[in-house]
Amino acid sequence: MIEKQYNITGGEGLHARPTSVLVGASGTFKSDITLEFNDKKVNLKSILGVMSLGVPSGATVKITANGEDEEAAMAKVDEIMKTEGIGN
Amino acid sequence: MNFSLSGIAASNGIAIAKAFRLESPELIVEKLEVSDIDAELVRFESAIQLSKAELETIKEQTAQQISNEEAAIFGAHLLVLSDPDLLGPIIEKMKSEKVNAEFALQETANMFIGLFESMDNEYMKERAGDIRDVAKRVLAHLLGVSMQSPSMIADEVIIIAEDLTPSDTVQLNPQFVKGFITDIGGRTSHSAILARTLEIPAVVGAKTGMSSIQNGTIVIVDGLDGNVIVNPDSDSIAYYQGKKASYEQQKSEWARLKNETTITSDGHHVELGANIGTPNDVAGVINNGGEAIGLYRTEFLYMGRSQFPTEAEQLEAYSSVLKKMDGKPTVVRTLDIGGDKELPYLQLPKEMNPFLGLRAIRLCLEMEEMFRTQLRALLRSSIHGNLKIMFPMIATIEEFRKAKMLFLEEKAILEGQGIPVSDSIEVGMMVEIPSTAVMADIFAKEVDFFSIGTNDLIQYTLAADRMNERISYLYQPFNPAILRLVKNVIDAAHNEGKWAGMCGEMAGDEIAIPILLGMGLDEFSMSASSILKARAQISKLSKAEMESHIDSIISMSTAEEVVSYMNKLSEAERMF
Numbered sequence: 050m051i052e053k054q055y056n057i058t059g060g061e062g063l064h065a066r067p068t069s070v071l072v073g074a075s076g077t078f079k080s081d082i083t084l085e086f087n088d089k090k091v092n093l094k095s096i097l098g099v100m101s102l103g104v105p106s107g108a109t110v111k112i113t114a115n116g117e118d119e120e121a122a123m124a125k126v127d128e129i130m131k132t133e134g135i136g137n
Numbered sequence: 138m139n140f141s142l143s144g145i146a147a148s149n150g151i152a153i154a155k156a157f158r159l160e161s162p163e164l165i166v167e168k169l170e171v172s173d174i175d176a177e178l179v180r181f182e183s184a185i186q187l188s189k190a191e192l193e194t195i196k197e198q199t200a201q202q203i204s205n206e207e208a209a210i211f212g213a214h215l216l217v218l219s220d221p222d223l224l225g226p227i228i229e230k231m232k233s234e235k236v237n238a239e240f241a242l243q244e245t246a247n248m249f250i251g252l253f254e255s256m257d258n259e260y261m262k263e264r265a266g267d268i269r270d271v272a273k274r275v276l277a278h279l280l281g282v283s284m285q286s287p288s289m290i291a292d293e294v295i296i297i298a299e300d301l302t303p304s305d306t307v308q309l310n311p312q313f314v315k316g317f318i319t320d321i322g323g324r325t326s327h328s329a330i331l332a333r334t335l336e337i338p339a340v341v342g343a344k345t346g347m348s349s350i351q352n353g354t355i356v357i358v359d360g361l362d363g364n365v366i367v368n369p370d371s372d373s374i375a376y377y378q379g380k381k382a383s384y385e386q387q388k389s390e391w392a393r394l395k396n397e398t399t400i401t402s403d404g405h406h407v408e409l410g411a412n413i414g415t416p417n418d419v420a421g422v423i424n425n426g427g428e429a430i431g432l433y434r435t436e437f438l439y440m441g442r443s444q445f446p447t448e449a450e451q452l453e454a455y456s457s458v459l460k461k462m463d464g465k466p467t468v469v470r471t472l473d474i475g476g477d478k479e480l481p482y483l484q485l486p487k488e489m490n491p492f493l494g495l496r497a498i499r500l501c502l503e504m505e506e507m508f509r510t511q512l513r514a515l516l517r518s519s520i521h522g523n524l525k526i527m528f529p530m531i532a533t534i535e536e537f538r539k540a541k542m543l544f545l546e547e548k549a550i551l552e553g554q555g556i557p558v559s560d561s562i563e564v565g566m567m568v569e570i571p572s573t574a575v576m577a578d579i580f581a582k583e584v585d586f587f588s589i590g591t592n593d594l595i596q597y598t599l600a601a602d603r604m605n606e607r608i609s610y611l612y613q614p615f616n617p618a619i620l621r622l623v624k625n626v627i628d629a630a631h632n633e634g635k636w637a638g639m640c641g642e643m644a645g646d647e648i649a650i651p652i653l654l655g656m657g658l659d660e661f662s663m664s665a666s667s668i669l670k671a672r673a674q675i676s677k678l679s680k681a682e683m684e685s686h687i688d689s690i691i692s693m694s695t696a697e698e699v700v701s702y703m704n705k706l707s708e709a710e711r712m713f
Contacts, residue, residue: 064260065267065443069213076219095222096213097249097268103261 050115051123055136056107063104067135072096074125080116082126093126110136139368142343144318146363147329149666150338151381152316153374156356156367157294158347159301162282164273169237177231181238184278189218191274195286198310210267210443217271223249239279246272260443260482290314295356297346311335316358318346318365323603323612324642332360333664334418340365342606391669395426399672401654405680409672410466410662412640416454419461421665426672429466431588431662432640433458435511436474444482445507451514459522466523468588468638468662470567471511471540473497473529492602497530502539512547519559527565527588532572534579541583567640569593574622577629587630588662591641595619614643615696615703624656624691631657638662645671648703652690655683 059067075082075093082093086108091098093112104110114122130136171177192215200208217223223245230241246268253265277283287296287309296309296317309317314337322329322341332339338360350356350367357366357377361384366373399409410431411422415438422430438446438454446454459467474480475496488494501508515526528540541564551558565586568574574594577587591614596603598618601611613619623639630637638660643649645663650671653661657680661671686706693699 061260061444065213065264066209069209069216072216073212076216092222095220096216097220098222100261100264101249101252101256103256103258105258 050113051119052111052113053123053127054109054111055130056109057104057136059106059133059135062106062108063099063102063110063135065100067133068096068099070129070133071126071135072099074129075122078114078116078118078122078125080114080119080122082112082114082122085111085113139366139370139373140349141367142318142340142345142349142365144340144343144346144363144365145322145324145329146360147322147324147341148332148337148339148360148664149384150316150336150360151377151384152295152338152358152360153355153369153377153381154293154295154315156297156350156352156354157290157292158350158352159287159296159298160283160347161299162277164276164280164282166239166243166276166280167237168240171231171235171237174232174235177238178228180279181227181231181242184238184275185218185224187278188271188274189215191286191289192218194289198289214267214271214274217268218275239276242272242275242279266481287314295358297350297356299347309335309337311337316340316360318343318350318356318358320344320346321606323606323609330412330414330664333666334412334414334421336421336666388669391673394669394672394676395424397426397672398428399675401675401678401680403679403681405654407654407658407675408466408638408660409668409675410468410638410640410660411665411668412662413458413665416457416461418665419458423461425665425668427465427665427668429468429660429662430458430462431468431638431644431660433467433469435469435472436478439472439474439480440478442482445510448510448514448517451511452517455515455518455524456521459518459524462522464523466525468525468527468565468640469515470527470529471498471508471515472501475500492596498528498536498540499530501528502536505543508540509543509547512544513551516544516548516551516558516562517556519562520557524559525563525565525586527567527586529567529590530569530593531566531580532570534576534583537566537580537583568626569597569641571598571622574626577626578632581629581633581635584635586635587626587637588660589623589626589637589639589641591619591623591639591643594622594641598622613696614646614649615699617691617693617696617699620652620699621691623653623658624687627656627658630659636660647671647674648700648707650674651678651683651703651706652687652699654678654680655685655687655690657684 072094083090084093084099086102086104089102091102112126192211196208196211199211227241227245231238250265250268253261256262290313293313293315295315298319300319300321316338319341320343329339329341338358340358340360340363343365354368357369399407408428410429411427412432413422413430414434438451531537544564548558563585565584565588567590568587569590573580595612595614599611599613601608603612627637636659639658640662644661645667690699
């Protein structure tokens with residue numbers, strides 16, 4: 050299991066566009082990937098789950114990947130966070 | 138069986154093609170007990186797949202024809218259809234409660250819709266609408282009801298609809314949509330204005346199109362006279378093909394006037410401009426020989442999206458219009474939202490009388506930051522062409538002064554930051570509220586120009602909602618009250634050495650043009666497709682002669698008298 054924390058820096062927080070990219074990519078991995086914010090944990094493969102958290106800009110979130118391709122999954126999440134300017 | 142309908146001629150031209158009904162069906166979900174759950178699951182899965190395929194097509198077409206940004210909305214819709222948190226509970230519900238897919242879907246979707254609607258973030262609240270949209274698409278497939286999106290049309294058709302919303306019209310592709318017929322609306326409804334911009338023949342207010350025209354039936358749209366012929370016999374097809382050919386021939390004659398300036402028979406020059414909504418419309422302006430843009434409606438930049446356009450996005454749009462116009466005058470109207478034009482992300486309270494409420498400049502002065510962003514984008518774009526700015530719905534001189542002050546403040550800030558800004562931006566106003574037309578002499582001292590917006594000026598002067606068909610008789614451009622107001626505005630401008638234009642529908646009307654010319658109107662801004670016809674007409678008119686009729690015209694008692702006087706005049710001219 051791998052965990053990583055991110056500060057959400059994108060001006061709009063986790064809005065539809067950045068979330069779509071994250072969720073779309075997560076869906077291609079076998080591992081369970083979750084996002085935790087404000088003590089609530091949701092499936093990062095679920096756009097409705099992630100959106101329902103209403104994560105604002107400036108928030109800290111924890112992402113966890115657990116499964117056979119967890120390292121590749123986390124690397125991809127990390128890449129998207131940076132290239133899409135979502136967080137660091 | 139063939140029959141015809143008559144409506145309002147909304148956009149010139151004639152089209153003959155198959156009817157395509159654009160319906161938004163009511164989806165009624167019943168709770169049913171299901172014995173063969175496996176079959177039901179297969180049915181559900183296939184509805185999901187069909188919806189996904191549909192969304193892929195819409196997404197691709199939107200990306201090609203509009204923008205990647207707009208297409209991203211459909212990308213998010215696709216993800217909703219793969220969402221384990223949505224699909225899981227639906228399948229679970231079907232299995233455990235032995236219920237039909239429609240019911241399980243609706244219950245689960247409603248749970249999410251409720252969840253999003255209860256969030257205290259306005260943006261997230263709006264996402265409930267997206268879930269509703271997606272759920273509706275799948276439900277339609279489950280129920281076997283066809284739900285179309287205009288962007289899916291890939292065949293030459295004539296669209297039949299109750300009405301077309303601005304977001305429907307965004308998706309119309311003139312390559313396939315040859316014409317349209319709507320049951321409601323008038324010449325100035327948004328779909329009508331858009332039809333003229335796209336140069337698609339249209340008849341609006343046809344009342345019974347949806348109840349009488351079947352999919353696939355051959356339909357003739359006569360946008361010149363406002364007629365619709367359904368299932369025409371070979372004689373009518375031949376007749377309308379002839380009419381279409383002669384209209385197109387006339388159009389090509391006008392095309393010869395494309396690169397000429399607009400000069401009356403006695404050598405007076407007036408400027409013929411076009412009204413546009415997006416940078417894409419500029420091509421039509423150039424193709425139709427427009428000498429200017431007399432009205433660039435910026436609200437389309439704000440519509441069909443989930444948040445305000447950024448300064449950078451606006452700068453790009455304004456600069457692109459100015460560059461394409463290559464130094465020709467371009468009048469940009471600042472945001473005119475409110476009234477019948479709503480923005481979903483701008484949670485405005487419902488008003489009893491939206492047309493008399495918080496809209497246009499009133500809203501901009503209240504939401505100062507939003508307005509300042511637009512002004513900055515406009516100022517920064519000004520170095521790319523001949524920019525003029527005007528404020529909509531000004532009622533009092535204080536409003537104009539306040540708006541102009543914000544403009545000057547933003548200009549000073551940008552200059553302080555070393556950002557180049559043009560020094561010759563004219564700042565004017567729309568005249569569409571009677572108070573400003575009456576007080577035009579006072580306003581003329583402070584504005585650089587007037588642009589008369591006749592659609593609203595008529596509705597406010599005669600107190601008649603222009604969307605209400607039952608009082609459409611009160612929409613009277615030729616009512617002497619309107620003509621006197623227009624004359625007052627033009628005279629007031631000229632007394633102060635300023636210019637006056639008109640950007641309402643009236644500016645392109647063949648009966649109005651001679652009157653306006655006689656009153657001394659300097660700039661006529663109309664749908665691009667009306668420009669050449671107007672230029673041909675003006676080239677045959679003498680300004681001095683029209684001037685001599687103005688006193689008698691404004692002394693008349695009714696609109697009818699004015700129209701019949703003008704008709705007689707034009708018949709007399711033809712006799713020479």
